[in-house]
Amino acid sequence: MQLFLQNLVNGILSGGILALVALGFSLVYGIMNIINLAHGAYIMLGAYLAWQLFTSFHVDPMLSVPLAFVVLFAFGYVVQRTVINRVVRAPVLATFLLTFALSLVFVTIALFIWTGDTRGVQTSYAGANFTLAGVTVPWAKLLTLVVALVITGLLYLWLHRSKTGRAIRATSMDVGAAQMVGVRVAHVYGITYGLGAGLAGAAGALLTLSYPLTPTMGDPFLIKGFVVCVLGGLGSVEGALVGGLVYGIISSFATQFDVTILGQHLSGTGLQDVVALIVLLLVLIVRPRGLVGRATA
Amino acid sequence: MTGKRWVFISTLAIMGLLLFVPSFHNDYINLTFRNILMYAAMSYGWNLIGGYTGYVSFGNVAFFGIGAYCSAVLSKTGVDNVFADVGLALVVCALFAIVVGLPILRLRGHYFGIATLGVALGLTDLANNLDFVGGSGGLNLKQADQAHFYLYYYAMWAVTLVCMLATFFIARSKLGYAFVAIRENEEAAQVLGISPTRYKVIAWALGGMMGGAAGAVFAPANGFVDPGTAFAVDNNVFPIAMAILGGMGTASGPFIGALLLSGVNEILQEKFLWLHSLFFGAIIVLIVVFLPRGLMYLVGLRGGVRRWLSDLRAFRV
Amino acid sequence: MTEARDICLRVENVGMRFGGLRALDDVSFEVERGTILGLIGPNGSGKTTMMNVVSGVYKPTSGRALFEGKRIADFPTHEVCHLGIARTFQVVKPFASLTVRENVAVGAMYGRFGAKRSGKDAFARTDELLESVGLARVAGRPASDLTIPDRKRLEVAKALALDPELLLLDEVMAGLNHTEVDEALHLLRAVNERGVTLIVVEHLMKAIMSISRRVVVLAEGKKIAEGLPLEVTSSPAVIEAYLGARFAKRQQQERERQT
Numbered sequence: 001m002q003l004f005l006q007n008l009v010n011g012i013l014s015g016g017i018l019a020l021v022a023l024g025f026s027l028v029y030g031i032m033n034i035i036n037l038a039h040g041a042y043i044m045l046g047a048y049l050a051w052q053l054f055t056s057f058h059v060d061p062m063l064s065v066p067l068a069f070v071v072l073f074a075f076g077y078v079v080q081r082t083v084i085n086r087v088v089r090a091p092v093l094a095t096f097l098l099t100f101a102l103s104l105v106f107v108t109i110a111l112f113i114w115t116g117d118t119r120g121v122q123t124s125y126a127g128a129n130f131t132l133a134g135v136t137v138p139w140a141k142l143l144t145l146v147v148a149l150v151i152t153g154l155l156y157l158w159l160h161r162s163k164t165g166r167a168i169r170a171t172s173m174d175v176g177a178a179q180m181v182g183v184r185v186a187h188v189y190g191i192t193y194g195l196g197a198g199l200a201g202a203a204g205a206l207l208t209l210s211y212p213l214t215p216t217m218g219d220p221f222l223i224k225g226f227v228v229c230v231l232g233g234l235g236s237v238e239g240a241l242v243g244g245l246v247y248g249i250i251s252s253f254a255t256q257f258d259v260t261i262l263g264q265h266l267s268g269t270g271l272q273d274v275v276a277l278i279v280l281l282l283v284l285i286v287r288p289r290g291l292v293g294r295a296t297a
Numbered sequence: 298m299t300g301k302r303w304v305f306i307s308t309l310a311i312m313g314l315l316l317f318v319p320s321f322h323n324d325y326i327n328l329t330f331r332n333i334l335m336y337a338a339m340s341y342g343w344n345l346i347g348g349y350t351g352y353v354s355f356g357n358v359a360f361f362g363i364g365a366y367c368s369a370v371l372s373k374t375g376v377d378n379v380f381a382d383v384g385l386a387l388v389v390c391a392l393f394a395i396v397v398g399l400p401i402l403r404l405r406g407h408y409f410g411i412a413t414l415g416v417a418l419g420l421t422d423l424a425n426n427l428d429f430v431g432g433s434g435g436l437n438l439k440q441a442d443q444a445h446f447y448l449y450y451y452a453m454w455a456v457t458l459v460c461m462l463a464t465f466f467i468a469r470s471k472l473g474y475a476f477v478a479i480r481e482n483e484e485a486a487q488v489l490g491i492s493p494t495r496y497k498v499i500a501w502a503l504g505g506m507m508g509g510a511a512g513a514v515f516a517p518a519n520g521f522v523d524p525g526t527a528f529a530v531d532n533n534v535f536p537i538a539m540a541i542l543g544g545m546g547t548a549s550g551p552f553i554g555a556l557l558l559s560g561v562n563e564i565l566q567e568k569f570l571w572l573h574s575l576f577f578g579a580i581i582v583l584i585v586v587f588l589p590r591g592l593m594y595l596v597g598l599r600g601g602v603r604r605w606l607s608d609l610r611a612f613r614v
Numbered sequence: 615m616t617e618a619r620d621i622c623l624r625v626e627n628v629g630m631r632f633g634g635l636r637a638l639d640d641v642s643f644e645v646e647r648g649t650i651l652g653l654i655g656p657n658g659s660g661k662t663t664m665m666n667v668v669s670g671v672y673k674p675t676s677g678r679a680l681f682e683g684k685r686i687a688d689f690p691t692h693e694v695c696h697l698g699i700a701r702t703f704q705v706v707k708p709f710a711s712l713t714v715r716e717n718v719a720v721g722a723m724y725g726r727f728g729a730k731r732s733g734k735d736a737f738a739r740t741d742e743l744l745e746s747v748g749l750a751r752v753a754g755r756p757a758s759d760l761t762i763p764d765r766k767r768l769e770v771a772k773a774l775a776l777d778p779e780l781l782l783l784d785e786v787m788a789g790l791n792h793t794e795v796d797e798a799l800h801l802l803r804a805v806n807e808r809g810v811t812l813i814v815v816e817h818l819m820k821a822i823m824s825i826s827r828r829v830v831v832l833a834e835g836k837k838i839a840e841g842l843p844l845e846v847t848s849s850p851a852v853i854e855a856y857l858g859a860r861f862a863k864r865q866q867q868e869r870e871r872q873t
Contacts, residue, residue, distance in 0.1 A: 029407075090612035092353060185614045186614050481712065
């Protein structure tokens with residue numbers, strides 16, 4: 001029972017950050033219908049920004065979160081308007097490859113600026129835990145979860161209440177109709193993509209509290225982000241949250257998996273990607289629109 | 298004779314010239330061209346499912362990796378024969394394509410792409426954890442001695458030639474039309490009597506075998522296989538970029554793309570060392586933005602530059 | 615006196631529900647082999663849904679459609695043409711990057727007799743078909759480049775390439791002018807003469823009247839009339855369905871006044 005609770009809590013905590021990662025990704029896919037393979041790179045850039053601020057100016061990563069959001073938002077907006085906009089209506093392959101290439105470029109630049117050495121952020125509360133009902137809860141991860149939830153909530157409200165938010169949703173439903181009522185689609189796309197990048201950057205900044213930094217740190221999150229999006233429902237804000245938490249829990253329990261077949265030792269911790277793949281395939285086959293997603297025609 | 302046919306004949310001619318590479322007795326040149334041929338073969342494999350059938354796979358490196366590991370495992374059991382290597386790779390890749398393809402080829406568009414990416418990553422994980430394929434440490438194969446060094450070049454050359462010719466003949470055959478029909482309009486293809494699942498699996502299996510054969514020859518030539526080498530991200534993306542550059546869904550495209558991009562890659566690596574990733578990424582960006590339909594599209598295009606530019610404009614908002 | 619009729623298609627109490635909407639309600643009719651059946655009705659009456667049921671695209675939620683005694687719903691979409699049923703689509707979607715010739719050839723390769731044909735034979739058969747529908751002159755053009763009447767011809771040719779016994783034509787004459795309609799009718803008669811049974815869905819009364827042996831009328835998903843073309847078009851129920859109850863009543867009053 002103890003172990004069960006611990007795994008559950010671990011799962012929920014890690015689910016929070018996954019949800020945040022998936023959120024930006026899902027938004028871009030849902031609105032612009034492109035798979036943004038550069039998402040991982042934006043996470044990484046947000047993380048390094050937070051690290052740099054911490055190392056040079058002793059700014060606590062938590063404070064860097066909004067800053068990372070703003071910087072990456074602007075960056076993403078520019079990237080979309082200059083490059084991605086040219087292929088936004090092209091077949092999926094074009095944007096796959098384009099965003100992949102962009103990620104390649106960003107990672108190499110990061111490699112150049114910060115080298116491949118692993119970096120870390122050591123805050124005073126980094127290793128601190130508290131215990132509740134026999135379950136250990138790291139402060140850093142709890143904070144991450146709370147921030148993730150807050151950001152998700154804010155985003156949801158903004159999308160549904162604000163004028164720009166509604167313009168974005170209108171565009172996702174029907175580009176032609178949106179254009180006809182005066183929505184400047186390229187600008188809307190810019191904002192959407194900027195949001196995606198900004199959210200990734202914020203997630204990256206948060207990650208520094210609990211994870212080490214390398215230029216390729218974004219990759220595992222990209223894959224898990226995929227799976228979470230698909231699990232929750234591509235294009236759905238609530239879906240990203242639900243998917244993140246559910247996947248976090250699944251992944252957490254999977255680490256308990258430990259068997260030896262035919263002399264071959266297999267463990268859930270080592271087979272993270274296989275676990276992700278299995279979840280992905282199951283969802284795609286059994287319920288492609290995800291737990292919360294709307295069925296697309 | 299159409300322009301496209303001329304281009305294909307030219308690629309065959311270049312293949313003929315490539316037969317003379319070993320005569321330079323230069324390991325670097327040998328390696329470079331062997332890599333070009335390898336990428337071309339992988340690109341042909343991707344081209345069948347991605348270009349002709351329209352199902353964009355972002356995980357075809359899985360087949361290359363499987364092929365490489367087939368050779369490695371055979372070598373571990375004492376068999377170091379290139380024919381056996383390729384033979385086993387063909388069988389295993391075909392089976393893999395059928396078993397994995399049946400469920401995931403039912404998925405459309407983006408979902409299929411994501412699923413294949415997941416497959417490739419899952420296999421990487423698995424390879425890292427399975428002891429009998431060496432885990433993360435990988436496996437060593439019998440190192441080729443001088444006499445055999447060129448054997449692997451010719452083997453790779455043969456594999457690529459077969460891929461090229463197979464693609465050419467498949468494209469003109471009934472099978473090729475089934476693939477293209479599925480790409481153009483899967484529902485209409487069904488109404489005309491084509492079972493989409495059946496033909497998608499066939500396309501993926503045939504393409505997979507091509508990638509697998511390339512991997513099977515690569516492994517002994519390289520002397521070493523580990524999850525990072527076998528399932529390298531580069532091996533996933535380069536063949537796709539090459540097919541796009543040359544022209545997806547054509548018989549000459551993958552070869553042209555492989556030749557050009559590999560050439561560019563070599564030059565970049567020489568001049569800029571580690572920065573070459575940056576430039577390579579930039580080049581892919583340029584290809585995708587300015588040549589989304591590839592070079593073959595420009596061959597015989599009525600309307601010239603103006604048509605090309607207006608086609609590009611259709612992709613933006 | 616009733617003679618034994620050679621029925622190839624039996625539609626028995628077919629109903630089709632989409633959630634709350636009942637697109638078809640207990641529709642039954644039979645089609646005699648080698649004849650032409652006209653299927654008419656106002657917009658939204660369920661004609662295209664009926665076509666979708668007969669061509670196996672929809673499985674009926676109640677009742678059944680039998681072709682040569684076999685339940686059409688039992689077969690997956692790509693097997694339906696092997697049964698001998700082919701159709702044209704209202705919204706024409708050819709394979710854009712293939713030529714006209716190649717478009718038709720695909721059907722010849724994978725249709726009812728496709729398995730026995732080599733690629734070369736399929737193209738030979740295609741050339742015959744293109745000749746017969748009048749597309750030989752544009753055979754080498756990309757399919758996306760055609761005029762509307764030619765696109766309709768292409769749809770018919772593609773369906774014929776499947777060597778069907780039963781051909782369903784869904785509003786094939788929409789968008790054609792007088793001359794083109796006459797040409798289309800001529801073509802359809804020729805196809806019928808070669809032994810193909812036709813079901814023609816049309817809005818154009820003149821077309822239906824001139825080529826149908828029998829006509830079935832649908833309105834709001836139900837069959838409201840069936841019979842010879844002249845019988846059906848003078849039936850009050852049909853007039854009411856098309857032109858409204860008031861018009862039908864006025865017509866009735868006119869007739870009574872004249873007698």
